[in-house]
Amino acid sequence: MNEESGANEMNVRVDPIVSVNLNGDKMKILVACEYSGRVRDAFIAAGHDALSCDLLPTDQPGPHYQGDIYDVIGDGWDLMIAHPPCTYLTCSAEWAYGDGPYHQKVKPGTLVGAERREAREQAIDFVMRLYNSGIPRVAIENPVGVLSSRWRDPDQFIQPYEYGDDASKKTCLWLRGLPKLQPTGLHPPRLAPSGKGYALRWGNQTDSGQNKESPGEDRWKVRSTTWQGWADAMASQWGAALAAA
Numbered sequence: 001m002n003e004e005s006g007a008n009e010m011n012v013r014v015d016p017i018v019s020v021n022l023n024g025d026k027m028k029i030l031v032a033c034e035y036s037g038r039v040r041d042a043f044i045a046a047g048h049d050a051l052s053c054d055l056l057p058t059d060q061p062g063p064h065y066q067g068d069i070y071d072v073i074g075d076g077w078d079l080m081i082a083h084p085p086c087t088y089l090t091c092s093a094e095w096a097y098g099d100g101p102y103h104q105k106v107k108p109g110t111l112v113g114a115e116r117r118e119a120r121e122q123a124i125d126f127v128m129r130l131y132n133s134g135i136p137r138v139a140i141e142n143p144v145g146v147l148s149s150r151w152r153d154p155d156q157f158i159q160p161y162e163y164g165d166d167a168s169k170k171t172c173l174w175l176r177g178l179p180k181l182q183p184t185g186l187h188p189p190r191l192a193p194s195g196k197g198y199a200l201r202w203g204n205q206t207d208s209g210q211n212k213e214s215p216g217e218d219r220w221k222v223r224s225t226t227w228q229g230w231a232d233a234m235a236s237q238w239g240a241a242l243a244a245a
């Protein structure tokens with residue numbers, strides 16, 4: 001859906017998702033780079049064994065390994081869903097990858113130049129290691145960024161509003177051994193004035209299309225948390241696909 005289009009493009013057909021009885025089949029799911037527990041808990045609610053792993057502690061009580069993902073990645077998982085940090089994988093702050101001079105004040109702690117370029121190479125290598133870990137089914141989730149040019153095109157793009165959440169955030173999925181996620185329900189947008197017409201906007205957007213999250217220490221954490229609709233769809237659809245395999 002084009003968010004700059006008119007209301008006449010809202011006639012979107014969303015096929016219902018059929019619930020599948022897992023017949024007691026319990027899968028082992030590793031959720032890499034997750035501190036929120038949302039994807040982990042969605043799979044647990046669907047009857048699977050799931051573990052989240054991150055360098056941060058879990059926000060919600062549940063099975064969580066706080067530490068290096070490579071400490072647990074070889075423990076016989078059926079599926080890994082990974083949310084690698086996107087700081088150096090997005091296309092934002094591209095100016096900082098050059099050697100200067102810079103057109104804006106550089107915030108303390110911000111990597112620039114050769115150090116930032118090296119950080120991007122390490123981030124890409126981390127994704128490749130996750131994807132090629134040997135786990136039979138893998139999903140890599142990340143915003144639109146350099147992985148498409150440095151690796152390959154994603155298998156699909158998803159939006160929170162396609163899965164019932166009042167938000168817009170175009171996100172990529174790279175899949176191995178898994179079917180594409182199917183939308184579960186469209187959250188309608190609001191119409192915001194835009195030029196001589198209107199634009200489609202959701203709850204996390206200003207009328208001009210910017211993110212509404214206020215600046216603060218936890219802004220990155222809020223923006224990187226998996227939307228509940230995505231988590232539920234992953235557990236329902238991929239859990240059923242694993243059980244049927």
